[in-house]
Amino acid sequence: MARRVKTPPQPKSNLDARKATILEAVVVEHVDTAQPVGSSSVAQNADLVVSPATVRTEMVALEREGYLAQPHTSAGRVPTDKGYRYFVDHLEAGVLGPAQQRQIKEFFAHVRGEVEDVLEQTSLLLSHLTSYTSVVVGSGHSHATVLSVQLVNLDARHHLLVTVFSDGTVTKHSVLASFEADHVEVSEASRQLNALLIGTTLEAKVQVPSRGDTIAKLVREAVSLLHAEMPTMEGEQVYIGGSAKVADVFEGVETVRKVLGILEQELLVVSLVEDILDKGVTVAIGSEHGFEPLSSCAVIVAPVSLDGETIGAVGLLGPTRMKYQEVMAAAEAVSKHLTTHFGGENERA
Amino acid sequence: MARRVKTPPQPKSNLDARKATILEAVVVEHVDTAQPVGSSSVAQNADLVVSPATVRTEMVALEREGYLAQPHTSAGRVPTDKGYRYFVDHLEAGVLGPAQQRQIKEFFAHVRGEVEDVLEQTSLLLSHLTSYTSVVVGSGHSHATVLSVQLVNLDARHHLLVTVFSDGTVTKHSVLASFEADHVEVSEASRQLNALLIGTTLEAKVQVPSRGDTIAKLVREAVSLLHAEMPTMEGEQVYIGGSAKVADVFEGVETVRKVLGILEQELLVVSLVEDILDKGVTVAIGSEHGFEPLSSCAVIVAPVSLDGETIGAVGLLGPTRMKYQEVMAAAEAVSKHLTTHFGGENERA
DNA sequence: TGTTAGCACTCGATTTTACCGAGTGCTAAC
């Protein structure tokens, strides 16, 4: 039962100033200590000038309204998902520490290489920066156009279809033909494929030759292979950085196992991140993403765009008890840098 | 201090039959129960017809010789690395369960797609089969020959060098030129590159044009990019399956964290596997691989070859307390299947 | 009416103690 997150922020979450302060104090302390927070530490800590007793009264109210929970009688309070949600919704944009800022600048000043490499490195950066597990997603090339297609023959029946797209990605497909084709025929097929496909996107229909000769058959085979890729997630790239952090950050072997298991299924991770992005949200807390096995996790995402188009995302996965401000700032900073990195690179207008 | 593993098996490991039986019983039971093993259970269990007291005497000897250890006085015995080593050295080849055999057959009968996909799937198979973490390594294409080179231009200064090798791998390299080049020049460079490189390996030196024109510069740039790849591990492929199993199989969060951290550094994993392969060994137990952070692990490897050449390996990583027989059988079976899978595919002689 | 001090009470966490028993090493008899 996923809690729906609407674009208008905090539909009815209106807490008076003091309750808000108390909630915030509880979140901050609990994130820091991982322990239930008692009334007295809140009373001292925050810039409230009230007694613990008053705080207690407020806490009872906050609990009734679902922002806090009590692990058991006579323990302190712990934020609920709803409590965290209020907290992040009312978080003013965090600033990154100077050391981290420098680290990011440094990184993007020196990083080079293929897009794939950059994304992979970025995922490591993010994970180092935040000490949570990071996910970097590069969207598939659904509206990239074909720059070049080439059919290379390995032997009489095996060929390799290599396609270059305008976004710089390269795909390969094995073509296993039921008939033999020689070098000349393959070259000709290659030429025809180029003529046919260059400039098109994979979504576009193309007119394939219906003749029955070897060349036409090769062409048809190749085109269908390429287009078969579309409906699947193929072409999506996922880079997961710091999965070892899972063991640090979650307590309980069971949780660790579950989260690691999820991370292994990269398709799942991609769709999770994209779901969250689609909702227009940057943070999904606990059950909000509607993905039960990760109900003790929070996921923070930030889109990476190019020409107004979302071409990927960076994400961070940690426990709901997470340093939201820092992590959100890091995700945002990195996604911005990535955006300009690719933007600057592709100045081919 | 890595224990050297020489080709001549068990240099001085000669235990009389009874000691061997006892050691074996201890290993088997401890692998099964994860508990120290006492003299009485050994006396009952094994087909020894001696009393616990006798077993105890033998155990004292085995401990003195370094095959067994005692967690503390008045606990049972636990095998040492040396104990496990003796055990696996004297293991007759295990047979796979019929269910597993079927699973493997099934898998290789139905698997298709690119080599990379097959290897990745295989790593999942292995991990399912054994419930340990698996590592599948594909060697780089160091002696594959170039089948095709193509330079595709993205814009005036950005080009993409796409190379197809005889082993079916495809690489891409961004070429960022300091000068502009038009479509025609790039095509010509592409043509020349083909003439120059087709049929060569990346190890071979080629005669690049020394002229100063755009085309020659492009060609030189491309060739140097390709050759720069060689010394690094690039081209190595690693597929790790079931890293979540780490959390099941090792006790202690600390160990889990450490092992996961290692697994993240894929280069490390590759070199570990290749080290073990180089030693001509199939099992590295505990400190044998000389890699301290994995001192509580055993690694089982099996090479995958093609035409007598080792083209990759499958590996399994678990605790030293591991089901060696089963796992070795699985690794061997899968590596055999992989070998014939690729062997059968590439019948282009 | 909202705030606070006071207080009895709860209940998980920690420490203490007691105890059990699996397993050992040794010795003496077979």
Next chain:
DNA sequence: GTTAGCACTCGGTAAAATCGAGTGCTAACA
């Protein structure tokens, strides 16, 4: 060389005792 017998060790578990952080409630207070 093997075995039964036996005293001894020591980790693991369970029961008991204790502690104290934190609560909810009530009554007094501003």
